[in-house]
Amino acid sequence: MLSFEEKVKAQELPREKVFRDPVHDYVHIRDRIIIDLIDTREFQRLRRIKQLGTSSFTFHGAEHTRFNHSLGVYEITRRIISQFQRNYQSISANDGLWDQNERLVALCAALLHDVGHGPFSHTFEGIFNTNHERITGQIITSPETEINLVLRRLGDDFPDRVASVIDKTYPNKQVVELISSQIDADRMDYLLRDAFYAGVSYGTFDLTRILRVIRPFNNKIVFDFSGMHAVEDYIVSRYQMYMQVYFHPVSRGMEQILKHLLARAKWCYMQDDVHMKTPIGLLEPFLFEKWTLEDYLRLDDSVVNSYFVHWSQEEDRVLADLAYRFLNRKPHKSIIVNEKEVTQLSIALSEELYNFNYDPEYYFSENSSYDLPYDHYHPDRLSKNTQIDLITKTNQTVELSKVSALVNSLTGKSRGDHRLYFPKELLTELNRIPANQLNENQKMILVAYVNERNDVTHQIQQRLF
Structure with missing residues (x-):
């Protein structure tokens, strides 16, 4: 009976295969198991799932799919592991460096991390009570799927190993952090890919430099101190993508x-x-x-x-x-509100929608979109972020925000807004009413809508003049 290492060796392709990719140029594959996973029905289904959902209504080029993204995450993970193998391969047990025996489980997890996403993923989940993360695990571990059949070629326990990387219970934390951390292969690919297809420059950062300075150390993933500015660039790019693309009010309205x-x-x-x-x-x-x-x-x-x-x-x-x-x-149109305004304005909008024959249950909604650009580790919190550590030439580690004033300004501070959404027709109807005939609700709505836009104009004028 072949050992795991022998099975891995036996499945290597005689010649490397490639996928042409607009973001990474080529996706390189030298393992039969990766090709076979891509060919499964469950993975091919990702060709029919959009990566950005309703964002394509705002950024018309953003028609790319979970399939594109999953290949990209695999490719970034492969490049990182290749760099680890060349420069930081483990020599002895417990030396905290990269164990090359983890290569294939990391690559499979990278490829399959999004396989459980469904149509209009998060919106669908909220209505029909599904969970793409749990379903990803089921697809990988269920003996009824083609993915499970392919993975079991490397051992009956191999599907469970891959699934545990994705749900963050895998014992080797370096493997987990490659796929899921504050700077991982998943985030790096979706920032670059979403920016490319959306036609914006916000999400671009120096991936080549990041891949050069990333390294394993003391059973975690760190970055050379000399690469701090490349990591800063990544943090700012992620922040800008959330504010300008992912949280775009029109996409949220759709x-x-x-x-x-x-x-x-x-x-x-x-x-x-x-x-x-x-x-x-x-x-x-x-x-x-x-x-x-x-x-x-x-x-x-x-x-x-x-x-x-x-x-x-x-x-x-x-x-x-x-x-x-x-x-x-x-x-739908929207109005940004604060905690003081939200209740009164919500009531006003609901009442006016009802008066104009729009059922508020289906034509009025609140949406909060906030993101934490970066945070460091808090041992007292239930949700424990994996902080970004830099390593000096003397092998001393320091948390990123302690040495970066730029990152420190974003650390621990949620960014975003809270909006009230309603049909555009309501504004049209209210604007037809003579000013002296508007009731208090109608005045409140129109004032709030106009003030928000005037406030933006005022901010622009202050910056320019």
Whole structure:
């Protein structure tokens, strides 16, 4: 019976294969297991799942998929491991350096880390109570999947090893941090890839330099002190991508319509007295939360979008209208609010929407989008971030924000905003009312909407003049 090392050696390809990639130029593969995992039905399904969901309504080039991203995460992980093998390979037990026997489990985890994502992932999860992280583990460990069959070639325990890397329970923390930390292969790829396809420069950083200064040390991942500015650049790029792309108000407005559309569809199909022309088909198991892994794997963006087309022709006015808005990019408008304003303005918007025949349950929503650009380790918190450590020439480690004034200014501080979303038509209706006939709610809404935009203009004027 072959040992694990012998199985790894036996599956190496006689000649390296490559995928052409617009971000990394080439994705290099020299292991048969990686090629076979890519060819599985579960992984090929990622070609039909958009990476950025509703962001493509704002950045029309952002049509790339989870498939693209997963290959990119694999490639960055492969490059890091190759650098570790050349310069920091473990010589003796417990020396804190890279154990090359971990190479294949790290590469498989990198490739498969997003395999459980579904259509419009986070919005779908909120309505139908699914969880892509848990499903990723199920896809990897279930004996019914092609992915599991491929992984078990390296041993019956190998799927569990790969899954434990993704859920952060794997004993070798270096392997976990390659895939999941505050500066990992996953984040590095999605920043570069999302920026490329969105057509923006915010997410770009010096990947070549990062890969040069990353290293294993004392059973964790650190960065040479000389590479501090490249790491700073990465932190700032990530911050800018969240503020300018991921939290874009139009994308969030479309996401709110999608959320309400799915919720209304669920409500309609659960009513005995509402006649629906379109059979629920592949979504039915999710209405009753009795779905199987196979049911989940049948879904992708195109399947769910096909239902939206049918729903736009349904007799239920709310469902048809929301489907029309989503399919034809009719985003909701929004107002930024603070804690003092949110309750009163929410009530005003809900009442006015009701007065103009819009059900607030489906045409009004709140959305908070906040991100923590960087934080250091807090042993007293339940959520323990893996901080970024720099290592000096004398092998002393120091946490990044202690030596970087730039990163320190972003550390521990959530950035983002809280918005109230509502149909654009409400503003149109309110603007038609003579000023002397506006009620208090209507005045409050119009003032809040105008003040937000005037405040932005004022900030720009202050900067320019």
